Amino acid sequence: MIDEALVRQISEEHGEPEWMLRLRLNALHLYERMEEPKWLRGVDGLNLEDLVLYNGPKLHATSWDDLPEDVRRIYERLSLPEYEKEYLAGLATSLDSETVYSNVLDSLREKGVILEPMDVAVREHSDLVRKYFSRIFPMAEHRYAAQHYALWSGGVFVYVPPGVKLNLPIEAFFYISTELEGQFEHSLIVADRASEVHFIEGCSAPLFRNFSFHNGAVEIYAHENAYVKFTTVQNWSKNVINFNNKRAIAERGAFIEWVEGSIGAKTSIVYPSVVLRGEGAKTTMNVFSIAHGPYVKDGGAKIFHVAPNTRSTVVSKGISSDGGVNIYRGLIRILRGAKNAVSHVSCDSLLLDDRSEASTYPHAQVDEPTAVFTHEATTFRFSEDQLFYLQSRGLNEDEAKGLAVLGFIQDILRDLPLEYASVLREVLNADFSKGVG
Amino acid sequence: MLEVKDLHARVGEKNILHGVSLRVRPGELAVLLGPNGSGKSSLVRTIAGDPRYEIVSGQILLDGADITGLSPDERARQGLFLAFQSPPEIDGVTLATLLLKAAGRERDVRAFSELAKLAQRVGLDPSYLSRPLNVGFSGGERKRSELLQAIFLDRKYLLLDEIDSGVDIAGVRLIAQIVEDLRGAGKGILLISHNPNILNYLTVDRVYLLKDGAVVRSGDGSILQDVISEGFHD
Numbered sequence: 001m002i003d004e005a006l007v008r009q010i011s012e013e014h015g016e017p018e019w020m021l022r023l024r025l026n027a028l029h030l031y032e033r034m035e036e037p038k039w040l041r042g043v044d045g046l047n048l049e050d051l052v053l054y055n056g057p058k059l060h061a062t063s064w065d066d067l068p069e070d071v072r073r074i075y076e077r078l079s080l081p082e083y084e085k086e087y088l089a090g091l092a093t094s095l096d097s098e099t100v101y102s103n104v105l106d107s108l109r110e111k112g113v114i115l116e117p118m119d120v121a122v123r124e125h126s127d128l129v130r131k132y133f134s135r136i137f138p139m140a141e142h143r144y145a146a147q148h149y150a151l152w153s154g155g156v157f158v159y160v161p162p163g164v165k166l167n168l169p170i171e172a173f174f175y176i177s178t179e180l181e182g183q184f185e186h187s188l189i190v191a192d193r194a195s196e197v198h199f200i201e202g203c204s205a206p207l208f209r210n211f212s213f214h215n216g217a218v219e220i221y222a223h224e225n226a227y228v229k230f231t232t233v234q235n236w237s238k239n240v241i242n243f244n245n246k247r248a249i250a251e252r253g254a255f256i257e258w259v260e261g262s263i264g265a266k267t268s269i270v271y272p273s274v275v276l277r278g279e280g281a282k283t284t285m286n287v288f289s290i291a292h293g294p295y296v297k298d299g300g301a302k303i304f305h306v307a308p309n310t311r312s313t314v315v316s317k318g319i320s321s322d323g324g325v326n327i328y329r330g331l332i333r334i335l336r337g338a339k340n341a342v343s344h345v346s347c348d349s350l351l352l353d354d355r356s357e358a359s360t361y362p363h364a365q366v367d368e369p370t371a372v373f374t375h376e377a378t379t380f381r382f383s384e385d386q387l388f389y390l391q392s393r394g395l396n397e398d399e400a401k402g403l404a405v406l407g408f409i410q411d412i413l414r415d416l417p418l419e420y421a422s423v424l425r426e427v428l429n430a431d432f433s434k435g436v437g
Numbered sequence: 438m439l440e441v442k443d444l445h446a447r448v449g450e451k452n453i454l455h456g457v458s459l460r461v462r463p464g465e466l467a468v469l470l471g472p473n474g475s476g477k478s479s480l481v482r483t484i485a486g487d488p489r490y491e492i493v494s495g496q497i498l499l500d501g502a503d504i505t506g507l508s509p510d511e512r513a514r515q516g517l518f519l520a521f522q523s524p525p526e527i528d529g530v531t532l533a534t535l536l537l538k539a540a541g542r543e544r545d546v547r548a549f550s551e552l553a554k555l556a557q558r559v560g561l562d563p564s565y566l567s568r569p570l571n572v573g574f575s576g577g578e579r580k581r582s583e584l585l586q587a588i589f590l591d592r593k594y595l596l597l598d599e600i601d602s603g604v605d606i607a608g609v610r611l612i613a614q615i616v617e618d619l620r621g622a623g624k625g626i627l628l629i630s631h632n633p634n635i636l637n638y639l640t641v642d643r644v645y646l647l648k649d650g651a652v653v654r655s656g657d658g659s660i661l662q663d664v665i666s667e668g669f670h671d
Binding site for chain 1: 485486487488489508509510512513514518519521524525527528529530534535536538539540569586590
């Protein structure tokens with residue numbers, strides 16, 4: 001039951017400051033008043049009242065050894081401890097509703113880098129968090145955004161001080177471990193002036209009998225001349241309904257590089273968005289999604305050009321197979337006064353068979369006469385003859401399709417960190433060779 | 438031995454093959470001749486397992502094993518290779534990626550240099566190995582790529598559908614030499630050609646003349662000139 005008592009309980013258990021409780025209650029009132037969004041597809045039968053909406057393990061560790069055996073084993077199975085040692089500047093992991101592990105290299109802590117579970121940050125860096133929290137992704141955007149702000153728990157807070165450049169990525173890992181669950185983690189990444197950070201978000205869940213609902217949020221703030229690279233590949237199990245509210249704001253001269261991949265989940269509804277607020281801010285957004293089997297991927301990018309000389313590039317690659325549905329819903333909005341803004345959007349769809357679907361709904365609203373907006377969309381069909389050709393070379397149907405898929409998204413793979421690209425390659429191979437769907 | 442027994446096949450409601458029988462032994466070069474539309478490509482595609490051709494009756498045997506109901510990749514792994522008359526373009530998949538995966542040699546460091554040597558042997562610039570399959574390849578380059586694949590994948594029976602079309606005279610001679618080498622290496626080859634030119638460079642063991650989806654004449658290499666001079670073009 002989503003009500004004031006639940007919201008107050010969550011807030012109280014986290015020992016939150018008054019402002020956060022008020023923010024949650026405002027969100028709850030909005031949630032109760034707002035109508036169901038009309039553009040939702042694939043969430044029929046979603047009964048939120050059935051979900052265990054809050055399930056905090058109430059533990060937090062900064063060393064793997066401090067974690068209880070069963071929790072640690074989950075992360076070891078995902079090779080996170082080794083991965084952290086080799087590749088990362090910091091790591092935070094979230095189990096169900098709470099962040100259970102976070103750590104950042106000592107050398108970075110000394111420079112003032114903060115990597116904390118969101119609830120800890122709300123208490124210990126209250127003023128800093130308050131400056132940004134919910135200011136980037138407004139709670140009134142739609143009903144599920146409001147719901148998110150009422151119920152959020154877990155997630156991480158990252159702050160990189162002016163001029164500090166992290167040459168290793170920071171990773172947050174989210175894992176749903178129990179059935180019938182809602183996960184509402186909230187991550188906030190703040191890159192101060194001329195700093196650099198690469199944040200990687202990984203998501204996973206084992207296969208449960210019933211579905212889980214994930215309604216997370218990511219807010220990113222890139223101050224003047226900062227560089228933020230955000231990479232996420234969600235591979236939720238096939239009964240997770242994945243809803244995600246993600247937005248970045250880029251100040252003057254800042255650069256946001258975004259890679260958003262969606263492999264798993266029953267239904268995924270994610271539209272990362274960037275607001276180019278300062279002059280000369282730019283973003284490149286690479287979005288790819290795979291709808292393999294009776295699944296719906298509803299995604300796309302939204303870019304708002306508010307200032308002059310801002311630039312955006314969106315490359316979307318959608319793959320549909322075995323009756324999967326891919327929907328691209330993009331928005332480019334260039335406001336009057338965003339002089340000489342340039343935006344280019346390209347949407348490619350790959351259909352692996354006749355039963356699958358792809359639709360693109362690109363939308364652009366350009367109110368600035370000196371701005372340039374270009375758009376291209378291409379649909380590739382993997383034909384019977386192409387399949388037969390590859391099979392006649394000795395590849396089975398799934399291997400042949402896997403090869404076509406990897407070929408289709410190779411530009412994006414090239415852009416991923418090496419170790420991440422190879423993990424993704426294996427996931428794709430496993431996905432297609434098992435013939436899931 | 439590759440053996441086709443009384444093969445009937447159709448596409449949709451249309452019967453394409455009306456009881457075709459033929460044999461290709463290892464180390465043997467058989468030639469399939471016939472006018473346009475006589476069913477030559479349909480026959481080799483049916484043998485290779487193209488799902489568009491439905492086998493109504495008959496059998497395809499490979500070294501005595503019935504492969505009639507197998508998928509194309511299973512047939513390939515049993516020892517069959519089809520060089521396509523018109524190989525399709527596949528963007529994003531390079532020739533090398535395909536071949537290394539198909540041969541199960543993705544982690545074999547020598548495999549790529551082998552491919553580069555083979556490319557030179559068939560007269561294809563090795564840079565084509567790293568290009569998407571057939572994308573922007575000329576007709577002749579596609580044929581050379583098919584031949585390269587035939588050599589590299591090392592299947593026992595080769596169905597070569599117009600392996601010489603779109604290739605210049607010197608290229609035809611080179612391809613004929615390679616076909617002879619493959620036969621010398623013990624491959625059983627069924628060659629389709631519209632071009633009597635290549636046949637001048639080959640020693641043909643067996644000739645099949647196809648008309649309207651049926652073999653109307655067959656015999657050893659001695660009937661080849663006969664069939665050609667009678668004109669199989671209708």
